[in-house]
Amino acid sequence: MDRYNPQEIEKKWQKIWEKDQTFRAAEDSKDLPKDKKTPKVFLAEMFPYPSGAGLHVGHVRNFTIVDVLARFYKQQQMNVLRPFGYDTFGLPAENYAIKTGISPQSATKTNINNFRKQLKRLGFAIDWSREINTSDPEYYKWTQWCFLQLYKKGLAYRKESYQWWCPVDQTVLANEQVENGHCWRCGTEVEKKKMKQWFFKITDYADELLADIDALDWPDKIKTMQRNWIGRSEGAEISFEVADAGDAASKMIKVFTTRPDTVFGATFLVLAPEHPMVKDLVTDDTREKVDKYRTETLKKSEIERQENKEKTGVFTGSYAINPGTGEQIPIWISDYVLMGYGEGAIMAVPAHDERDFEFAKKFDLPIKKVIEKPESSKDDDECYNGEGKLVNSGHLNGTDTSAARELVVEWLEKQGIGSKKVTYKMRDWLISRQRYWGCPIPIAYDEDGNEYPIPEDQLPVIIPEVEDYKPDNSGRSALAKAKDWLTFEMEVEDKKTGKKVKKTLTRETDTLDGYACSSWYLWRYVSAHCKDAAWDKEAIKYWAPTDVYVGADHAVAHLLYIRFWCKFFADQGLLPFREPVKTLLYNGYINAPDGKKMSKSKGNVIDPLDVIDQGYGADTLRTYEMFIGPYDLDAAWDPKSVGGVYRFLNRCWTLCFDKKFEKHDNARIRNATIKKVTEDIHKHNFNTAISAMMEYVNELYKVGATEEDLIILAKLLKPFAPHLASEMLEKLGSDDVWPTWDEKHLVADTVEVVVQVNGKVRAKFEMNKSELSEENVKKRALEDKNVQNFTKNGIKKTIFVEKANLLNLVA
RNA sequence: GGCCGAGUGGCGGAAUUGGUAUACGCGUUCGACUUAAAAUCGAAUGGAGUAAUCCAUACGGGUUCAAGUCCCGUCUCGGCUACCA
Numbered sequence: 001m002d003r004y005n006p007q008e009i010e011k012k013w014q015k016i017w018e019k020d021q022t023f024r025a026a027e028d029s030k031d032l033p034k035d036k037k038t039p040k041v042f043l044a045e046m047f048p049y050p051s052g053a054g055l056h057v058g059h060v061r062n063f064t065i066v067d068v069l070a071r072f073y074k075q076q077q078m079n080v081l082r083p084f085g086y087d088t089f090g091l092p093a094e095n096y097a098i099k100t101g102i103s104p105q106s107a108t109k110t111n112i113n114n115f116r117k118q119l120k121r122l123g124f125a126i127d128w129s130r131e132i133n134t135s136d137p138e139y140y141k142w143t144q145w146c147f148l149q150l151y152k153k154g155l156a157y158r159k160e161s162y163q164w165w166c167p168v169d170q171t172v173l174a175n176e177q178v179e180n181g182h183c184w185r186c187g188t189e190v191e192k193k194k195m196k197q198w199f200f201k202i203t204d205y206a207d208e209l210l211a212d213i214d215a216l217d218w219p220d221k222i223k224t225m226q227r228n229w230i231g232r233s234e235g236a237e238i239s240f241e242v243a244d245a246g247d248a249a250s251k252m253i254k255v256f257t258t259r260p261d262t263v264f265g266a267t268f269l270v271l272a273p274e275h276p277m278v279k280d281l282v283t284d285d286t287r288e289k290v291d292k293y294r295t296e297t298l299k300k301s302e303i304e305r306q307e308n309k310e311k312t313g314v315f316t317g318s319y320a321i322n323p324g325t326g327e328q329i330p331i332w333i334s335d336y337v338l339m340g341y342g343e344g345a346i347m348a349v350p351a352h353d354e355r356d357f358e359f360a361k362k363f364d365l366p367i368k369k370v371i372e373k374p375e376s377s378k379d380d381d382e383c384y385n386g387e388g389k390l391v392n393s394g395h396l397n398g399t400d401t402s403a404a405r406e407l408v409v410e411w412l413e414k415q416g417i418g419s420k421k422v423t424y425k426m427r428d429w430l431i432s433r434q435r436y437w438g439c440p441i442p443i444a445y446d447e448d449g450n451e452y453p454i455p456e457d458q459l460p461v462i463i464p465e466v467e468d469y470k471p472d473n474s475g476r477s478a479l480a481k482a483k484d485w486l487t488f489e490m491e492v493e494d495k496k497t498g499k500k501v502k503k504t505l506t507r508e509t510d511t512l513d514g515y516a517c518s519s520w521y522l523w524r525y526v527s528a529h530c531k532d533a534a535w536d537k538e539a540i541k542y543w544a545p546t547d548v549y550v551g552a553d554h555a556v557a558h559l560l561y562i563r564f565w566c567k568f569f570a571d572q573g574l575l576p577f578r579e580p581v582k583t584l585l586y587n588g589y590i591n592a593p594d595g596k597k598m599s600k601s602k603g604n605v606i607d608p609l610d611v612i613d614q615g616y617g618a619d620t621l622r623t624y625e626m627f628i629g630p631y632d633l634d635a636a637w638d639p640k641s642v643g644g645v646y647r648f649l650n651r652c653w654t655l656c657f658d659k660k661f662e663k664h665d666n667a668r669i670r671n672a673t674i675k676k677v678t679e680d681i682h683k684h685n686f687n688t689a690i691s692a693m694m695e696y697v698n699e700l701y702k703v704g705a706t707e708e709d710l711i712i713l714a715k716l717l718k719p720f721a722p723h724l725a726s727e728m729l730e731k732l733g734s735d736d737v738w739p740t741w742d743e744k745h746l747v748a749d750t751v752e753v754v755v756q757v758n759g760k761v762r763a764k765f766e767m768n769k770s771e772l773s774e775e776n777v778k779k780r781a782l783e784d785k786n787v788q789n790f791t792k793n794g795i796k797k798t799i800f801v802e803k804a805n806l807l808n809l810v811a
Numbered sequence: 812g813g814c815c816g817a818g819u820g821g822c823g824g825a826a827u828u829g830g831u832a833u834a835c836g837c838g839u840u841c842g843a844c845u846u847a848a849a850a851u852c853g854a855a856u857g858g859a860g861u862a863a864u865c866c867a868u869a870c871g872g873g874u875u876c877a878a879g880u881c882c883c884g885u886c887u888c889g890g891c892u893a894c895c896a
Contacts, residue, residue, distance in 0.1 A: 220815080221815070221816075221890080221891080224814075225815090225891065229892095233895075233896085235896080255896080256895095256896065258895095258896065259896080270896090334894095335894090336896090337894085337895095338896090340895090341895045342895070342896065343896095346896045348896085353896070354812095354894090355896075356896080358894090423895080425895055555891085556891095627823095627835085627836075628823075628824095629823060629824060630824085633817095634889090636822095636823075638822080638836095640836095640838070641823070641836060643837085645836080648835095648836085654851090687824075687825090687835085687836095688824095688825070688835080690835080691836075692834095692835085695834075695835065752831085754831050756830085756831085756877075758876075758877085759876065759877040759878090760877090761831055764831075786863095797876060799830095803827090803830085804830045804831085806830055806831075806877090808830080809876085810876045810877095
C-alpha cells in the first residue's frame, strides 16, 4: 500500500474544491437560501495586510481557527459564509514605492496573487468568489460613500489639531511611525505641528459603545481595554470666580472634578500650561516666570513630559474664590494638568488627592482635611482618597462623601456655578493621513477654502498614478503632485447666493486612515460585488452580523471603530443590528522556538510554506497549530512536536489504508470521542479535541478498528486535516456529515470505585453500576486490608459521592 | 504606580469547575524489526524509597470529609495603561 503522501493528496483535493466551488455561499438576494430551517453562520478572520513576505505561522493559526469552525459547521449542514479579503492600503507599500518606484497598485497585485496561492495550498474553505481588496476602486468607492454618509450627518468634520511632524523629512508622521519620540526613518526628534485635520465624531457614540460592551461575547481582556479606552467618568463641572477680576471676560475658571464632595478642601487651582486663560491671570510680577514655564513645556516632547514625574509649576499671580469657604486660593499652572481632558483645569484638594498632595508639599501650599476616614480604614497615608464623613465643610459637615457628591452639585447648581458632568478619555477619531496610498477623502475646496463633498454619483475618486511617491514639504501627500487630478470643475451651489455655478475646485489630498477601510468590510462580504450599494439589504439581513470573528490584534482601534460604524449605520436604517460581531476570538501569537518574537532580523522566522514543503504537508501544519496549546495563549514553535502531529496523521492513514477492518466493538470510545470532539470545538478547545482523537487512534491501534470507527475518525478529523480526511472518506465511501453520539454507549456497566480515607486514595475496585450504593461500596471498602489499616480507630463519618464513584471515610 | 491575566513533570500542556493531579504530545530510556541506520511497532517515564508508604500543582496561612480549583497574605512572570483630576 502507498504511504501517506500529503503532497499528492493535498494537491488532488485542492483541485477538486476549486473546480466544484465547494465553499461558495449564496451571493445576493435572489440566491439566498429559502430554507429558513438551516441556520446560517458567518465567520471571518481579521483580514491581513498582504505583505511581500507572504503568510507567516501567525496567519496560519488565525485562519485555521476560522477554517476549523467553517468546516465543522458545514459538516453540520449549516449555511456557512467564510469569505476572505485583503487590507491593502498602508505604509509598507508606499515606502516600497518611494524606494523602488514600483507603484503600490502593482506591488499590491503581486502580493495578493502570492497570498492567494499560499492560502489555497493550506486548503482553506474560502468562498473565493467574494474576495475583496480595500484598494480596489470597486471597494473604496463605497468607503468614500460611507465617509459621505458620516459627513452628511456632521460626524465627519475638520478642525485644527497637533500632528507629529519630522523637521528633517518635512513630513507628517502617523503615531505608529514615531518611535520613542523620534522619526522612524531618520531618527530626528519629532515635533508637534498644528494642522487642519479630519475627524470622525466617535464621541457621539461614547455612551452606547460603553453600555453595550457588557452584553458582548468577547474576551474580558478586550472588553476591559475598551472600557478603559472610552474612560467615562462622572463628576461635576465647577466654576471658580477669579478674585479682583472685575468684569473681565475670564472672570470664571471652569474645572472638572469627580469629587465635588471635597470642594471645601480645594486650597488652590491648577491650570494646564496651554490653558487660554493663563495670559489674563498673570501679573507683571509673574509674567516672565509663567511665560518661561509655558514655552518650556510646549517645547518638551511628550516623552520628556512623561519621564519627569516630579511635579513642576509656577504661580500665576492671581487668586480664585473657593465657592464653599469663600477663601481666596492661589491659581497655579503645571504640566500635570492636561489641556485635552476635562476643562484643562482642576481644583486641587491636596488632603485627598495624591497628585495634588505631592504638588502642595513641593510648593508649600496649604493642605486642608475635609474627610474623616472611618475608623475601620487601615489607610494610614497622609493623603486619604477614600470615603468617609465630611468635616470642615460648612453646612455639609457630617455628611457621607457619597451623598455629599450629589448635595454639593445641587447646592452649586442653585448658585449657577456648578453642574453634573460626564467626561471621556476617548477623543474623536483623527482620520486624515498625509499619505498617497490610502482612500482619497471625497471632498474638494474652492479658493475660499469652502468644503464641497463629491456627489455620490461621481464616486469613486480614483487614486491617480504619480511619478514620485514622496510627500511634499507642505505636509501634503504625493497626491498633490498629480496636477491633472488635483483641480477640476464641478457644478456646485454657491455658498452665498445659493445658485448653481461651475467652479474650479481643488481636491483634498489627505487620504483616510486605513482603519476607515476596515470599518465596514465585514458587510461588504455579504454581497462582495454589489454594484449599486455598499451592501445588499437582503443579503445583510440574512448573513450579518458576523457570528465569529477571529484575530490577534486591534483590541481597541479596529474593534471599536467597527462597533461605532455599525451603530451609526444602524441609526441611518442601513443595518438591522447594532453590534457587528457576536463572538470574538482573540488568538495568541506564535513565537520562535526560543520563546522570543519571530523577526527577520533575528533570523528565527518559521515559514509555514517551508513546513509544508519539507514533506509534512498542510494538514500537519494546520493540525499542529491547533494542537500547540489553547488558541488564546501565546505559544512557542516546537519543530519536534510538528513531527508528533505528523506521526498521528500517519497513524490515521495507516489505520485506514494499511490495516484490515476488525469486528471489535468500540462503540464506547467511539461515542465518547464524538462527544468530546464536538463539545471541544464548540468551546474552541481545539487542542483537547485533537488529544481526544489521538487517544481514540491509540485505542484503535490496540484493539483494531471497524469500518465505522474509521468513518467517524475521518469525519472528526476533517476540520483540522481536510485533505487526509477527504481521502479517507473517499476510500470508505462515506459522506462527511458530522456524526452524533448516543449517550447510552457512554454508560458503562461497571465503574471503578475510589475509596478514600481522610481524602487520600486507599483502594480502588470495579463494581457493577447497578450495585452502586453507599452501603454496598462501604461494605466492599471495609473488606480491603489497606482501608482496614487506616480506619483502625473507627469511622467518624462517611461521604459518598455518586457522580464521582467515590467514597470518603473520615477516620 | 494602577487595572487585568497567569504560575502544574525535563518541555508544550490536561483535569468533568471542589471529588482518583500529571490526559495528549514532545523528549528520554529499554525492547522488537533491520547487516546497520532511519522509519515503524511495543513498553516505561513527577520525586524519594527494596517495600509498605511518604512528598509534590510558585510560597505561607485558612475554609472543607475532600483544594491545582474557594478565601486571606507574599513572591515571580506576562499584558494593557500611564499624572485622565
